Amino acid sequence: MSSANSIDSVAIRFAGDSGDGMQLTGDRFTLETAIFGNDLVTFPNFPAEIRAPAGTVAGVSSFQVHFSDHEILTPGDAPDVLVVMNPAALKANIGDLPPGRTVIANVDNFDERSLHKAEYDSDPLHDGTLDGYTVFEVPMTTLTVEAAKTVGAKPRDAERSKNFFALGLVSWLYSRPIEPTLEWNRAKFSKDTLVADANEAALRAGWNYGDTTEMFTGVRYEVAPAKLEPGTYRSISGNTATSYGLIAGAQAAGLPLFLASYPITPASDILHELSRHKNFGVRTMQAEDEIAAITLAIGAAFGGHLGVTTTSGPGLDLKAEALGLAVQLEIPLVVVDVQRGGPSTGLPTKTEQADLLHAMFGRHGESPVPILAASTPGDCFDSAIAACRIAVTHMTPVILLVDGYLANGSQPWKLPDPNAIERFPVEFATEPNHVAEDGSSEFWPYARDERLVRPWAVPGTPGLEHRIGGIEHADGTGHISYTPANHQHMTEVRAEKVARIADDLPPLQVSGADDADALVLGWGSTFGAIEEGVRRHNQGGGRAAHAHLHQLNPFPSNLRVVLDAYDKVLVPEMNSGQLAFLIQGHFVKRVRSLSKVAGVPFTAGEVAEAIAALSAERDDPEGHQ
Amino acid sequence: MSEPQGATAATLTRKDFQTDQEVRWCPGCGDYTILASVQNFLVEIGADKSKTVFISGIGCSSRFPYYMDTYGIHSIHGRAPAVATGLATARPDLDVWVITGDGDALSIGGNHFIHALRRNVNLKILLFNNMIYGLTKGQYSPTSELGKITKSSPAGTADHPFNTVSLALGAEATFVARTLDMDRPLTEETLRAAHRHKGASFVEIWQNCNVFNDKAFELVTGKSSRADNQIRLQHGEKITFGPDRERGVRFTPQGRAEIVEVADVGIDEIAVHDAHREDPSLAFSLSRLSNGPYGPTPIGVFRDVDRPTYGELVEHQILAAQERHGPGDLASLFASGSTWTVG
Numbered sequence: 001m002s003s004a005n006s007i008d009s010v011a012i013r014f015a016g017d018s019g020d021g022m023q024l025t026g027d028r029f030t031l032e033t034a035i036f037g038n039d040l041v042t043f044p045n046f047p048a049e050i051r052a053p054a055g056t057v058a059g060v061s062s063f064q065v066h067f068s069d070h071e072i073l074t075p076g077d078a079p080d081v082l083v084v085m086n087p088a089a090l091k092a093n094i095g096d097l098p099p100g101r102t103v104i105a106n107v108d109n110f111d112e113r114s115l116h117k118a119e120y121d122s123d124p125l126h127d128g129t130l131d132g133y134t135v136f137e138v139p140m141t142t143l144t145v146e147a148a149k150t151v152g153a154k155p156r157d158a159e160r161s162k163n164f165f166a167l168g169l170v171s172w173l174y175s176r177p178i179e180p181t182l183e184w185n186r187a188k189f190s191k192d193t194l195v196a197d198a199n200e201a202a203l204r205a206g207w208n209y210g211d212t213t214e215m216f217t218g219v220r221y222e223v224a225p226a227k228l229e230p231g232t233y234r235s236i237s238g239n240t241a242t243s244y245g246l247i248a249g250a251q252a253a254g255l256p257l258f259l260a261s262y263p264i265t266p267a268s269d270i271l272h273e274l275s276r277h278k279n280f281g282v283r284t285m286q287a288e289d290e291i292a293a294i295t296l297a298i299g300a301a302f303g304g305h306l307g308v309t310t311t312s313g314p315g316l317d318l319k320a321e322a323l324g325l326a327v328q329l330e331i332p333l334v335v336v337d338v339q340r341g342g343p344s345t346g347l348p349t350k351t352e353q354a355d356l357l358h359a360m361f362g363r364h365g366e367s368p369v370p371i372l373a374a375s376t377p378g379d380c381f382d383s384a385i386a387a388c389r390i391a392v393t394h395m396t397p398v399i400l401l402v403d404g405y406l407a408n409g410s411q412p413w414k415l416p417d418p419n420a421i422e423r424f425p426v427e428f429a430t431e432p433n434h435v436a437e438d439g440s441s442e443f444w445p446y447a448r449d450e451r452l453v454r455p456w457a458v459p460g461t462p463g464l465e466h467r468i469g470g471i472e473h474a475d476g477t478g479h480i481s482y483t484p485a486n487h488q489h490m491t492e493v494r495a496e497k498v499a500r501i502a503d504d505l506p507p508l509q510v511s512g513a514d515d516a517d518a519l520v521l522g523w524g525s526t527f528g529a530i531e532e533g534v535r536r537h538n539q540g541g542g543r544a545a546h547a548h549l550h551q552l553n554p555f556p557s558n559l560r561v562v563l564d565a566y567d568k569v570l571v572p573e574m575n576s577g578q579l580a581f582l583i584q585g586h587f588v589k590r591v592r593s594l595s596k597v598a599g600v601p602f603t604a605g606e607v608a609e610a611i612a613a614l615s616a617e618r619d620d621p622e623g624h625q
Numbered sequence: 626m627s628e629p630q631g632a633t634a635a636t637l638t639r640k641d642f643q644t645d646q647e648v649r650w651c652p653g654c655g656d657y658t659i660l661a662s663v664q665n666f667l668v669e670i671g672a673d674k675s676k677t678v679f680i681s682g683i684g685c686s687s688r689f690p691y692y693m694d695t696y697g698i699h700s701i702h703g704r705a706p707a708v709a710t711g712l713a714t715a716r717p718d719l720d721v722w723v724i725t726g727d728g729d730a731l732s733i734g735g736n737h738f739i740h741a742l743r744r745n746v747n748l749k750i751l752l753f754n755n756m757i758y759g760l761t762k763g764q765y766s767p768t769s770e771l772g773k774i775t776k777s778s779p780a781g782t783a784d785h786p787f788n789t790v791s792l793a794l795g796a797e798a799t800f801v802a803r804t805l806d807m808d809r810p811l812t813e814e815t816l817r818a819a820h821r822h823k824g825a826s827f828v829e830i831w832q833n834c835n836v837f838n839d840k841a842f843e844l845v846t847g848k849s850s851r852a853d854n855q856i857r858l859q860h861g862e863k864i865t866f867g868p869d870r871e872r873g874v875r876f877t878p879q880g881r882a883e884i885v886e887v888a889d890v891g892i893d894e895i896a897v898h899d900a901h902r903e904d905p906s907l908a909f910s911l912s913r914l915s916n917g918p919y920g921p922t923p924i925g926v927f928r929d930v931d932r933p934t935y936g937e938l939v940e941h942q943i944l945a946a947q948e949r950h951g952p953g954d955l956a957s958l959f960a961s962g963s964t965w966t967v968g
Contacts, residue, residue, distance in 0.1 A: 031963055034963075034965065035963065035965045037965065037967065180963055184963075225967075228967045228968075229967070229968070230967050230968025231966070231967060231968070232960065232964050232965070232966050232967075233964060233965055233966070233967060234959070234960065234962055234963060234964045234965075235962075235963070244955075244958060244959060247953070247955070247958065248955055251953075251955065256715070258711065258714075258715050260711060277946075277953060277958065278942055278943045278945075278946035278947075279943075279946040279947045279949070279950040279951065279952060279953045280952070280953030280958075281943060281947075281952075281953070282943075282953075283714060283715065283939055283943065285710075285711075285714065285939075287707070288707075288736050288737065288740040289736055291704060291707070291737075292704070292707040292710075292736070292737055292740065295700065295701075295704040295707040295708045295711065295737075296707050296708070296710055296711035296714075297711060298700075298708055298711060299680070299698075299707065299708035299709055299710060299711025299712035299713075299714075299715070300711040300712060300714065300715035301711075302678075302696075302698055302708075302711075302712055303711075303712045303715040303716035303719065304715070304716070305715040305716075307711070321701055322701060322704065324701075325700060325701050329698070415956075415959045415960055415964065416959065417956075418955035418956050418959070421955075458716075459675065459676060459677075459678050459696040459712075459716065459719050460675055460676055460716070460718060460719065461675055462673075462674075462675040463675070464675070465674050465675060465694055465695050465696050466696065466697075467644075467690050467691050467693075467696070467697040467698070467699065468697075468698055468699070469690070469691070469697075469698060469699030469700070470699060470700060470701050471699060479646060480646070480691065
């Protein structure tokens with residue numbers, strides 16, 4: 001066995017045709033890496049088409065895994081190793097690979113037909129395209145077919161296992177344990193043992209190929225386990241974490257969870273996940289449309305369930321009117337928006353953060369809705385619980401913003417202690433809350449407590465029969481009212497009720513340099529790239545700080561104080577400057593927007609570069625940056 | 626749903642179901658009679674006010690919940706069947722009613738309407754059909770007759786209307802009935818059958834809008850013409866009508882319903898109405914006898930068959946999952962899949 005050099009982190013990108021199983025390969029490699037003990041971040045990237053024309057650049061699917069012996073926060077600015085299963089995968093990804101790094105190519109697929117499909121005029125492996133790279137040409141298909149023949153697989157079927165060959169080879173290259181994949185493979189294909197046997201043969205062949213050919217001497221690396229906090233871990237994606245958070249949030253509230261959703265990329269996995277956990281009393285409905293999904297959840301909430309709907313941008317558009325109804329009813333509801341590139345159908349499988357202003361203002365009339373945003377896959381769990389808590393304790397719909405990058409990306413997640421999750425048990429109203437002029441007792445659905453929160457009385461409670469509706473109503477009684485003074489009052493009360501939620505939320509934390517000359521203010525999934533970018537900037541002698549918003553409405557109560565401490569504020573976001581717009585409007589404070597709407601997340605390098613540029617700018621007493 | 630429910634049955638009167646809110650429909654509106662019929666019916670069955678919920682959308686009829694001293698939601702246009710589906714699925718113990726109109730249920734909310742029916746959600750859907758938009762002051766609706774002249778169709782509509790009963794049957798409804806606003810005995814009898822039915826009960830109520838579409842149903846409801854134009858469907862009885870029951874309905878060998886003179890064909894030829902027939906084809910044929918109040922029209926219960934309700938199936942899945950896996954345990958949920966330990 002050739003000896004391995006030691007390095008602190010590696011980013012590997014597996015790229016192939018949509019039908020080549022690259023997402024599965026990436027998932028399995030991630031799990032091996034997690035079990036090995038590295039810290040890691042992943043970035044799956046795939047086309048919206050289930051099977052785009054085979055072999056074309058449009059049909060390329062990729063999965064990047066960044067793993068290290070220390071804490072890391074991003075999937076890596078650029079891959080160190082690019083595994084390509086065909087010419088199209090090379091073409092789509094080589095631009096991201098810095099010179100000097102490694103390409104492992106399935107040379108079997110670099111035939112004339114595949115080259116033509118990828119629109120290469122000549123073979124890039126031999127025409128100088130890859131000069132400056134370390135290139136390994138491996139006949140993966142041939143070797144897979146040979147290996148699978150020994151277990152009785154026919155060549156046409158055996159070919160499909162070539163991603164396991166790639167996985168075996170890369171696993172050997174980085175000393176990953178393949179046992180977890182072998183176990184998974186046997187369980188997954190227990191009913192089709194020929195497939196399981198072929199996959200196993202291919203995986204072992206890949207490993208052995210690395211081990212015996214001595215071809216890879218000098219590029220074999222070991223990345224030691226990271227020093228993670230002690231505990232039991234698993235790898236978790238944002239969508240799974242959101243699902244678990246909703247289950248835990250409902251338990252913390254003491255309510256049954258009711259999820260109604262319409263299938264939409266990239267949110268559907270939450271519906272899939274929650275529909276598997278009926279033993280928790282979770283009711284899931286696949287609604288007839290997005291509007292039905294939210295109104296079903298509203299109906300369930302009226303009945304005393306924790307109503308939730310999950311969607312992505314186009315669905316949030318359709319839910320707008322019903323969200324306004326929930327605002328007007330003042331009924332608890334959680335809306336999870338897994339943002340994707342827009343407008344319209346946009347980029348269904350790519351990430352973006354461009355629904356912030358939509359969440360904030362995307363309804364007619366004055367319609368304030370609390371907005372939360374998750375910052376990492378694991379944070380989706382905590383954010384979902386927080387959304388449930390705010391919804392039921394403040395009698396309001398809440399929007400939780402996630403995005404495609406968080407939803408599909410994964411990270412090691414330290415299993416939380418269920419007993420340590422803060423409980424917020426709901427107490428439904430059971431008694432009348434008002435004495436009428438004639439001395440009789442009544443129930444007023446819009447009588448408010450000191451936080452302006454109304455009572456939640458559910459059908460089945462004798463004596464508290466009441467009607468609520470989308471039409472404007474008098475405070476207290478809930479009777480229809482069109483009077484000028486009442487509408488003014490109700491508009492203000494609904495706004496103030498949401499504003500007071502800030503009292504219930506933790507203050508904004510600032511990390512980075514104590515005496516920073518610039519603040520980077522972010523929200524949502526840019527957390528990793530910003531934190532890493534700030535660290536790099538500061539390691540290079542810079543002095544930047546990082547604050548990350550988890551609450552977009554209302555803002556944390558100390559946000560003004562935090563902003564006032566810095567002359568220079570950089571706001572990176574995967575939109576055209578939506579948080580920057582809110583901050584400038586809200587605080588009349590000039591900030592610098594760093595915008596990216598490319599369907600892929602920021603790299604730490606991009607953030608570090610922008611911080612350096614802003615820091616280097618001459619201080620301008622007029623504030624004209 | 627059991628009826629009557631508990632000790633309240635003996636003590637409640639219609640007044641107990643009325644709210645202190647002034648009823649604000651136009652004087653002479655058919656909605657008043659429907660409101661009275663529903664309130665009387667709830668008294669009669671001894672309904673439990675606290676377990677009764679009325680959910681509406683938008684339109685004249687949708688103000689209904691404000692006038693019922695039960696639980697209620699006045700929701701948004703077209704969405705009442707979805708709101709009610711959510712509630713009825715979450716809370717199978719409740720008696721949930723949807724109040725909707727022809728614009729609300731068949732135009733803006735058409736999708737929710739058909740899906741509530743095919744799922745057989747345990748709901749009573751009362752559709753007040755006046756063949757016009759009232760609240761927005763007189764535009765044509767999806768049940769307005771072709772060529773109807775309204776504010777939004779000065780040259781007459783080019784829209785072919787829905788046959789509401791055909792639509793409901795096509796949407797896999799298990800209970801479909803039609804009644805008339807002014808015919809309180811028929812309405813209460815129909816409500817009784819709808820309430821007895823498990824699952825989605827669809828009741829179309831022809832309702833006169835005396836401001837924007839007055840006397841639209843006159844041919845079928847008017848004193849002088851109704852005997853000739855009301856075909857009263859009674860399960861298990863021959864389908865005959867006319868002042869002397871001299872006319873009847875028979876099915877052709879192709880399954881089409883046709884109106885015949887009893888004397889011409891003999892009483893044996895006349896069809897016996899079977900509302901419980903599993904196959905909906907004959908009910909559909911009956912619905913095609915009339916595409917609106919323009920001639921002899923079947924009223925009463927077209928179809929009333931048993932099928933598991935959506936709520937029952939959902940509850941069954943939850944109970945089965947709990948039986949199989951025990952009640953959910955968060956710690957094992959979090960640890961599902963592959964885990965590893967550090968430190």
